[in-house]
Amino acid sequence: MKLFKDIGQFMIMLKGMFAKPENGRMYWREFMHQCAEIGIGSLGIVAIISVFIGAVSTIQTAYQLVSPLIPLTTIAQIVRDTVILEFAPTLVCIVLAGVAGSRIASELGNMRVSEQIDALEIMGINSKAYLILPKIVAALIMIPLLVIIAMVLGIWGGRLAGTMAGIIPANIYDKGLVELFVPYNVYFALTKSYVFAFIISGIPAYFGYYVRGGALEIGRASTKAVVVSCVLILFADYVLSALLL
Amino acid sequence: MIEVKNIQKSFNGKAIIEDVNAVMKAGQCNLIIGASGSGKTVLMKCMVGLFQPEAGDILYDGTSFTEMNDEQRTEIRKEIGMLFQGSALFDSLNVEENILFPLNMFSSDSIARKKERVNEVLERVNLPGVNKKYPAELSGGMKKRVALARAIVLNPKYLFCDEPNSGLDPQTSLVIDKLIRDITVEYNMTTVINTHDMNSVMEIGHYILYMYQGHKEWEGSNKDIIFSKNQRLNDFIFASDFLKDAKDMRMLEQRGKIDPDRNMDDLLK
Numbered sequence: 207m208k209l210f211k212d213i214g215q216f217m218i219m220l221k222g223m224f225a226k227p228e229n230g231r232m233y234w235r236e237f238m239h240q241c242a243e244i245g246i247g248s249l250g251i252v253a254i255i256s257v258f259i260g261a262v263s264t265i266q267t268a269y270q271l272v273s274p275l276i277p278l279t280t281i282a283q284i285v286r287d288t289v290i291l292e293f294a295p296t297l298v299c300i301v302l303a304g305v306a307g308s309r310i311a312s313e314l315g316n317m318r319v320s321e322q323i324d325a326l327e328i329m330g331i332n333s334k335a336y337l338i339l340p341k342i343v344a345a346l347i348m349i350p351l352l353v354i355i356a357m358v359l360g361i362w363g364g365r366l367a368g369t370m371a372g373i374i375p376a377n378i379y380d381k382g383l384v385e386l387f388v389p390y391n392v393y394f395a396l397t398k399s400y401v402f403a404f405i406i407s408g409i410p411a412y413f414g415y416y417v418r419g420g421a422l423e424i425g426r427a428s429t430k431a432v433v434v435s436c437v438l439i440l441f442a443d444y445v446l447s448a449l450l451l
Numbered sequence: 452m453i454e455v456k457n458i459q460k461s462f463n464g465k466a467i468i469e470d471v472n473a474v475m476k477a478g479q480c481n482l483i484i485g486a487s488g489s490g491k492t493v494l495m496k497c498m499v500g501l502f503q504p505e506a507g508d509i510l511y512d513g514t515s516f517t518e519m520n521d522e523q524r525t526e527i528r529k530e531i532g533m534l535f536q537g538s539a540l541f542d543s544l545n546v547e548e549n550i551l552f553p554l555n556m557f558s559s560d561s562i563a564r565k566k567e568r569v570n571e572v573l574e575r576v577n578l579p580g581v582n583k584k585y586p587a588e589l590s591g592g593m594k595k596r597v598a599l600a601r602a603i604v605l606n607p608k609y610l611f612c613d614e615p616n617s618g619l620d621p622q623t624s625l626v627i628d629k630l631i632r633d634i635t636v637e638y639n640m641t642t643v644i645n646t647h648d649m650n651s652v653m654e655i656g657h658y659i660l661y662m663y664q665g666h667k668e669w670e671g672s673n674k675d676i677i678f679s680k681n682q683r684l685n686d687f688i689f690a691s692d693f694l695k696d697a698k699d700m701r702m703l704e705q706r707g708k709i710d711p712d713r714n715m716d717d718l719l720k
Contacts, residue, residue, distance in 0.1 A: 228525075229556045316542075325539040328499055328611075329553050330528035 216412050222334040237340040244306045245348035249355070251305055252298055256356040259293045260285060260363030268373040278374050282364070282382025287391060289360035295395045296443050298356045299402035302349060303435040307410040310341055311431035314414030315424035323415070338411045345407035346400060353399040394450050401442050409435045452476050453498065453609065453641050458507035460493055467493045469666045477641045480632055480655040484647055485662030486687060492613060494662065495645045499531060499611055500524055511609065529557055532602030534612040538594040540586040540601070547582035550601045557605060572600040576630060592623035596630070603634060610640045616648040624648060628655050649688060652676065661687070677701050
């Protein structure tokens with residue numbers, strides 16, 4: 207029953223976001239602020255994770271490919287495809303659910319508890335449109351960009367680790383990257399990243415916006431937002447893979 | 452003028468406000484008083500539209516607020532200022548940006564004019580020169596005054612204050628009370644104050660609505676309250692022996708039984 211209530215309230219929240227802005231410039235400023243928070247604010251952790259994931263993938267793939275009959279270029283192909291198909295969109299988005307999602311939930315929760323959202327409503331400002339819509343739109347733009355950066359850095363990290371450990375020469379790795387490349391994989395990864403971006407921004411916004419109580423409830427809402435977002439990301443990952451691959 | 456007509460509100464089947472009526476006039480401080488849980492905050496939130504009452508009506512200068520659609524409510528809310536109990540300043544913005552916020556949202560004035568207006572209202576609440584400070588750097592009283600400045604920056608017709616003195620020392624409370632009263636008279640606003648501060652009741656209570664367990668128990672002015680025979684009101688207002696004595700003294704003064712200009716030093720001898 208609670209699930210249906212949450213789904214209904216989430217839909218009402220989404221519907222409430224779409225209203226004529228009181229002042230377009232203020233909304234634009236808020237949108238740019240959110241782009242910086244979600245995009246630039248998460249860039250460091252995304253870069254670190256991506257490079258190491260690529261590096262570990264190269265080393266572990268090489269470790270498992272023991273047959274001399276398999277060409278070394280296969281390592282680059284496997285790293286490329288796993289990074290593009292799974293690691294960059296899914297793993298990075300799970301990390302972003304923790305970084306950006308908890309920030310969104312706690313920011314809105316704090317605003318709710320300290321009556322700042324009520325203050326916006328009293329001023330005649332649609333708080334859903336002003337606070338939630340820019341976050342979701344910013345996430346839909348910045349998260350796919352972060353995923354693209356993660357793909358590039360992941361593959362580069364694999365190349366770096368492969369050459370530094372003497373597993374695969376750089377020219378062989380580069381040759382492997384372009385062999386049997388399927389552009390559809392990138393399209394699939396970006397489709398996933400759009401869906402995940404909506405989950406990462408919408409779910410924490412819901413839990414933060416409707417929080418009731420005090421500081422303890424803000425913490426709980428933030429944790430719940432991250433857990434639900436992660437579960438939904440994994441579920442959506444499965445559904446999209448089943449449907450699109 | 453704000454008219455409250457037969458307002459009813461309940462939560463989870465429990466009635467919180469039952470059939471409350473009141474007329475709150477412009478240019479005066481209208482106080483809603485009552486013990487914690489008596490329904491005064493719920494009544495105020497119904498008045499500003501944060502809660503939807505189940506029955507009854509709120510009239511803003513004769514226009515029904517409960518029957519307005521979202522767009523009409525948005526319009527009238529531009530004429531409402533509200534001072535929240537916890538000030539509700541935006542933490543990430545400094546004082547100037549907080550006060551500029553409603554101006555940036557709704558005013559088409561130039562940036563220079565807007566900043567001039569910010570300085571005007573900061574002067575009005577006796578807080579010049581704090582423009583670049585953040586809410587975390589301000590004391591409780593200063594936060595309330597900044598919130599009051601933000602509430603009046605668009606020259607609202609209606610001002611709502613939810614427990615403006617909570618958490619403040621008596622002297623600062625008096626400063627805030629006088630500021631609200633002066634601004635109310637100066638701008639001819641309809642001010643509604645939710646309080647259980649007895650100093651406020653006596654100092655600025657032009658009209659007082661006493662709520663008891665969700666219904667209107669008594670209404671009158673700060674002059675009437677001294678002579679009220681309503682036992683519940685007297686128990687609430689004059690809760691301590693000291694205040695009871697003070698009330699008796701004031702009654703005797705008002706009836707001319709004792710000289711209001713008496714020299715206390717002589718009495719102490």
